[in-house]
Amino acid sequence: MPPRTALKRQVNRLPPERRISDIMAAAKDVFVEKGYNDALITDIAVRAGVVEGSIYRFFANKRELLVKVVEHWFEEMLRDDAEQFAAVRGSWNQIRFIVYTHLTSIHRDPALSRLMFQEIRPAPDYRGSHLFELNRAYTNRLVDVVKAGIAAGDLRPETSPSLVRDLVFGCIEHRTWAFLRGEGDFDPAEMADAITNLVHHGLAVGSEAASPMESVVARLETATARLEAAAGIVPAKSSPRRG
Amino acid sequence: MPPRTALKRQVNRLPPERRISDIMAAAKDVFVEKGYNDALITDIAVRAGVVEGSIYRFFANKRELLVKVVEHWFEEMLRDDAEQFAAVRGSWNQIRFIVYTHLTSIHRDPALSRLMFQEIRPAPDYRGSHLFELNRAYTNRLVDVVKAGIAAGDLRPETSPSLVRDLVFGCIEHRTWAFLRGEGDFDPAEMADAITNLVHHGLAVGSEAASPMESVVARLETATARLEAAAGIVPAKSSPRRG
DNA sequence: CGTCGATGATGAATGCTATTTATTAGTGAC
DNA sequence: GTCACTAATAAATAGCATTCATCATCGACG
Incomplete structure (x- = not known):
């Protein structure tokens, strides 16, 4: 005769929503700690207080569980950002805000960001998914923002808005890979300024800083001033410059 | 008594280099076709004309085999590019060349590029690896190129060269992800021009197109020229501008 | 207050693969 | 011609996602 305590198995019934959120919370922890491949369903089950088979009652497979976990995170993030963004004015500030908040998300949740970049986005069924x-x-x-900036005359009319999107988000990802691998740290504010400025001004000399253009202006201004002085003319107003 | 033909197992001895290159060629094909996870050692072994165990004689594990395959591809690529690059002059042209050749590599070997981006680079031991x-x-x-451009006065002196690197390579990756997932196609030449121009000029109006700065300069140059002529002054040298 | 059916939950079984290991077959030195 | 050494093999091992046959619990209904 087998022992009664071994035969009588413990069952803990809960409403489905609760079970699902328990499993997702446990899954999130394990995926974050171990990454997708090294995360074990067994481990997730134990932490969620269920048995392996129960997970498959709610999620078709390990990958669907991952997708749901990342979706949940992403949705929360979107909600938080959206309201703040509405208040920002001016194309430089708006770009800077988007870059900064994205960097902050990566900085706060590196492991989840990684899962998104490494596991979710490359999947063949990514296009067509909710994420x-x-x-x-x-x-x-x-x-x-870019379209509005072009319409307002702030941004060059021939720029492709979607290319700017890839430039900005691609740059951010590339620059944060070392951090995502766990090497070192970065300052979101500082990096946001640098990226925004570079994207905004580009590489080429010309618009603002010391440059051939700047020296031409300086030469012209000096010459004009001298000539105006010589002719006894009162100088016109000068246009303001951003600092 | 067991049948002789079944007992007498076939053994095909080959020099190690040959075995290694056979295995690597087979592995490359299978990784390219199936991706890392769905590639089976059995499959690789069959195509290489060996048995599974033999692969482990030369490669510690599946991942090392992957790394060696990608390394081999990358080394070949570097050799091919290097000589051509040496001939290109001018910062815009050099950047365009680098962007174009990188886009061409992705376009030619999407599967290997993917393995590099998705499997190799995120690994914790990536830094410190040969790749x-x-x-x-x-x-x-x-x-x-950026450093040289700055030194020559072509590029803005306050730009961070490493940030430009991340901007360019990040943008390329981000923009080619759809293609890497097998969705649609792109034209490397066209994309290279667009990326190079955007990086070079930036978003903001100012350097070349009609802009407040441009019109100020134009006004000053006209006025100065007229006044200088009237005063009998010989104008100073003007710096050349790109067309 | 008790029984029954539907469904949540279980844990053992299955199957697929990377990796290891015990054995066997060539190969070259002596 | 023999022997030791190493390449190569094929079978065994083990880890882990996924499935399945069973059991426990809850609410409805008598």
């Missing part, structure tokens, strides 16, 4: 749509909404804010 | 060094050499050409 694709969420990410599209997220990055399209920048596209809209 | 890291190779990639560093590859991307540092751009850093050197």
